[in-house]
Amino acid sequence: MNIFLCGFMGCGKTTIGKLISEKFKYKFIDLDEFISDETGLSVAEIFDKYSEEYFRNSETDALKKLSLTDNTVISLGGGAILNPVNADIIKNSGTVIFIDIDEKVAFKRLKNDTSRPLLNTPDKFDKIKELLKERRPIYRKYSDITVNGDEKPEIIAEYIKKVLKI
Numbered sequence: 001m002n003i004f005l006c007g008f009m010g011c012g013k014t015t016i017g018k019l020i021s022e023k024f025k026y027k028f029i030d031l032d033e034f035i036s037d038e039t040g041l042s043v044a045e046i047f048d049k050y051s052e053e054y055f056r057n058s059e060t061d062a063l064k065k066l067s068l069t070d071n072t073v074i075s076l077g078g079g080a081i082l083n084p085v086n087a088d089i090i091k092n093s094g095t096v097i098f099i100d101i102d103e104k105v106a107f108k109r110l111k112n113d114t115s116r117p118l119l120n121t122p123d124k125f126d127k128i129k130e131l132l133k134e135r136r137p138i139y140r141k142y143s144d145i146t147v148n149g150d151e152k153p154e155i156i157a158e159y160i161k162k163v164l165k166i
């Protein structure tokens with residue numbers, strides 16, 4: 001089985017994913033990085049040169065490939081699990097952990113970030129609030145475990161280890 005980390009941009013999926021992959025001696029894959037490696041373009045460049053739709057299709061293609069792996073920790077982009085087709089692939093291939101943060105924490109972490117095309121708006125805080133409100137129920141719906149993303153990554157990783165008993 002694999003372990004998937006989902007949650008909003010800036011919740012710590014990549015940092016925590018790397019930590020738990022070391023603890024479990026699992027491989028680690030970041031879905032955005034996997035797509036960037038395959039296309040030779042950053043996520044922002046894919047949005048810019050092609051479209052969000054193109055990027056979303058790439059997420060599905062990448063997940064189909066990654067679902068064939070085993071003993072791998074996969075950190076998902078914040079929008080990946082929202083598509084029910086992707087959610088199906090993910091749920092059939094591993095355990096899903098939702099790293100939850102609130103809008104203030106997300107804003108604090110992302111206010112100077114320019115790599116997330118969805119947040120390149122003048123009203124970044126409002127956009128984060130709106131997206132989180134829309135997405136949190138979906139993250140919850142597909143997750144087996146929810147963790148508090150405001151904690152330190154090391155504490156979250158230890159907690160996940162305890163709960164999953166790996």
Ligand code: S3P
Nearest residue numbers: 008009010032077078079116117
């Ligand atoms: C997105 C999150 C990003 C990336 C893309 C879209 C989203 O990944 O996939 O910018 O829709 O939430 P991170 O959650 O790793 O920032």
